[in-house]
Amino acid sequence: MLWACVLLPQLALDGVMRRRANPEEPLALISGSAQRRVLQTVNVAARELGLRPGQSLTAAHAMTREFATVEYDPDETGRWHRLLAAWAYRFSSQVSLKYPRVLLMEVESSLGLFGPWPVFEARLRQELTALGFSHRIVVAPNPVAARMLANAHDGLAVTCNDSLQQVLEQMPVNRIGLSQDVSTAFGRMGLHRLRQVSALPRDTLARRFAPQVLQHLDTLLGRRPMPLECYVPPDHFDTRIELNFDVESHQALLFPLKRMIADLALFLGGRDSGVQRFIIHLEHVPSVGSVAPDTLIPVGLLSAEREADRLFELARGRLEQVVVPSPVRALRLQAKDLPAFVPSHRELFDDRPQQNMPWEQLRERLRARLGDEAVSGLGFHADHRPECAWLPTSVSKPVMAAHKVSRPGWLLREPEHLSDSSVRVLAGPERIESGWWDGGDVRRDYFLVETRTGQRGWAYRKVGDDSGLLLQGWFA
Incomplete structure (x- = not known):
């Protein structure tokens, strides 16, 4: 297996800065008690003003007041951590949040989908930069080694255990995840590199240090597996x-x-x-x-x-x-x-003009701009009367024709008189008698007509009435 460690050295600061309209503004995150406020971290613009992490807010204000302050919120930092875990879940099914400000990802099983590691790494860096998060990335055969190597390296890719052993042996003892007391004790013994510690007999280390020290060294060198709890995306946002x-x-x-x-x-x-x-x-x-x-x-x-x-x-x-x-x-x-997402069907060669948009996008834009009630579809109603055969509906899918005979798609609000000399009859009559049960009884003979300009319409004459035709709708 190969594990990528994505170290996010200033996660809290990046999370705050990406939500500010002016990221170039000097900014400091502050923490501490009400009696002593301290700069937790500062951005580049604030550093240029002479501000430093650990400085008291009073001392910083004595130097300059040309910087903004935001309260450091550990809970908010945790939310950013989980959001980036959701991002990493796109690339690997095994993502761990074991360490703070770190994403551990198993990447070997994803190389076939995202390409060889240099290509995969470039994509990760590009997306993290676009999201506004600074980062360091290291790959190693086990997650603990990847995490500790990220303390001193960026861009390092170790793909086999033999190479891992050589790289780890050069690591300083105070950068491999041991407690401060243990690191100090090794330093007093003249042991400053991991290779010097590894050369000691195991029973000597076991007598002088707690069992957790040997366990950590074995896990770091890949001799002891470490179980990880993998991230599972929540069901809501x-x-x-x-x-x-x-x-x-x-x-x-x-x-x-x-x-x-x-x-x-x-x-x-x-x-x-x-x-x-x-x-x-x-x-x-x-x-x-x-x-x-x-x-x-x-x-x-x-x-x-x-x-x-x-x-x-x-x-x-x-x-x-x-x-x-x-x-x-x-x-x-x-x-x-949050239902499953099914991409919409697109043609390989889309001949739609670039400025046009699919109907689904236009429909949603109109609903957002005009309101839900202002946009509706059309549905068929079981009625032979043209003015009663259509009704507004919220159905989002296009309806299929209910009749095999053609019907006009555009009905006029009120029928209009036609001059017999201005049109010619192409087909008809088609008699429609309906509506006796609701007081809207009609008895009409319908005709397909065509104007001198070639436009086709649907007109009728009441049964028993020899007056002119009444135009009720136009065909597209």
Whole structure:
């Protein structure tokens, strides 16, 4: 087996920065007690101002106030960790979150699908960079070795145990996952590399150190297997963004909404599923003496979808229809209806103009822009009267013709008189007598007619009435 270790050295900072509209702004994550606030980590722009991790917030403010601060949230960092595990699940069925800020992936079984390791690695790096997460990647025959090698290497690929032994022997003792006390003890004994520790007799190590030390060394060198608990994607998606300021316009909500939907699409890709319905929560600023209820914006689709751009377009259309009653402090997105995703059928050579879109996409866009009630399909009704044979329906699939005889696709609101000299009769009459049971009794003789310009229509004359024809509809 081959295991890839994806080390995410600044997971918390990257997670916060990718949700900010201006990633070039100096930023610091802060933690600590109320009496002593400390910079947990800083981005590149903040480092250029002289800020450093571990510095007190008071000392940082004494140097400059040209930087933003965000509270470090371990729970939020855990959510980013799980989201990236969902991303990694696209590439491997064995993904582990055993170590913090690390993804362990079994990749040997995936090489046949994603290509040789250099190609596979390039794809992983490209997607992680696009997602906004810095990373280091190392491959080794066992997961513990891959994790420890990532402490000192990036891009290293060790594919056999013999090579692994040689590489590990060069590792510093304080970088192979031993506790600080054990590393210090080895250093005092003059043992600074793993090869020096491995040269010692096992019984000597067993007498001087706890059993966990030998167990860890055996696991690191592949002599002892280590069971891993593999990640299983959850059955729902739930994410929240707390805004930096109170928002009162739709436009300011679009950027965080787009980020949330991009994360939803990432999650769906890992599960190989789509979304049928999701809900956007607008969390409002509480008023004096009361808590304002959330504004709920449901987004429903007629078929499962997972493309980020399309989901965002539909969500934006729904959002723009809502009147924001009070300032918004946070956004939340919940998706529980996650059916299996079946890609739509596409022709190999699509001759549709590039600016056109499939009917399914147009239908969803219209529903998002105009509302669910404004867009409907047409269904057949068991009635021979043309004006009663069609009715609006929510059926998303096209209906099949109910009659073998042709009927016009465009019916006029009110029949119009035709001059006998302006049309010629091509077929007819076809008599329709119906509606006696509901008070809409009709007795008509219908004719297929053609105008001088070649347009064909459907016209009728009431039975017993010798007046002119009445045009009721046009054929396409």
